């Protein structure tokens with residue numbers, strides 16, 4: 042009887058040990074999962090703060106710019122001297138020797154030499170290389186790819202404060218008559234995506250122009266940085282009557298800007314340091330110089346709004362956080378953010 046009783050106790054004990062072991066393994070697995078999850082969350086947080094470091098560094102460089110009178114694609118918002126190089130200043134920056142990650146401030150733009158191919162440009166992007174949809178005259182807006190007279194007029198009605206229709210425009214009466222009615226803004230665009238609310242605009246047209254438009258800036262484009270599409274829009278709107286001639290002028294300007302290597306945004310780029318560019322651009326005919334003269338009210342050589350696209354990267358495992366922000370000078374002379382988004 043004793044033997045049988047002991048046997049029962051043994052079997053019961055074995056069962057208890059087995060059940061406890063299964064529980065222990067389960068708890069152990071859960072703890073390691075939580076540890077891994079919290080490392081992932083920590084790394085994401087570190088990546089975000091690395092990206093923030095990129096924004097803060099860029100803001101600091103903007104505030105220290107010793108050449109604020111003009112900005113180019115290569116020296117965008119910063120002053121370079123000697124062996125300074127935007128690549129070293131902005132790319133793969135580590136905060137310490139033992140850093141587990143880095144940040145990079147750069148933006149992607151199409152390579153003008155091979156359409157469709159995107160290049161990564163180190164540093165900040167000025168907003169004055171684009172057309173400001175809050176201030177641009179209708180004549181320039183309607184020269185953008187895909188923008189009809191009707192859309193350009195509707196943009197004007199969207200942003201003007203009155204309810205008076207432009208010819209071919211659209212005011213509140215139109216937007217209220219839609220199946221899902223909404224109010225005409227009668228004020229400035231708060232984001233470029235707001236264009237999609239304007240009569241006639243659609244996603245396809247928007248995709249075609251989104252890289253050339255902005256809501257920032259005093260209204261003038263920067264002749265040192267402006268996209269070819271922006272130059273073409275203004276030159277064909279105000280240059281004269283001869284489209285071929287205007288395209289030739291634009292090519293002569295961008296060729297001169299690109300410098301001897303023919304690449305935009307490189308060290309040998311030529312910079313316009315005043316608006317009398319017709320006396321600097323080589324090979325202009327009298328007619329072509331006159332076209333530039335007609336444009337004088339629409340361009341400048343400096344920029345005041347800078348887009349900072351900063352990526353924080355943790356190396357292993359690879360985790361990336363991105364911040365897109367826009368900075369401009371405040372009354373105290375420092376650059377503050379007017380837009381900020383984390384991705």
Ligand SMILES: [Ca+2]
Nearest residue numbers: 198201202203
């Ligand atoms: Ca209006």
Ligand SMILES: [Ca+2]
Nearest residue numbers: 299300304307
């Ligand atoms: Ca160049």
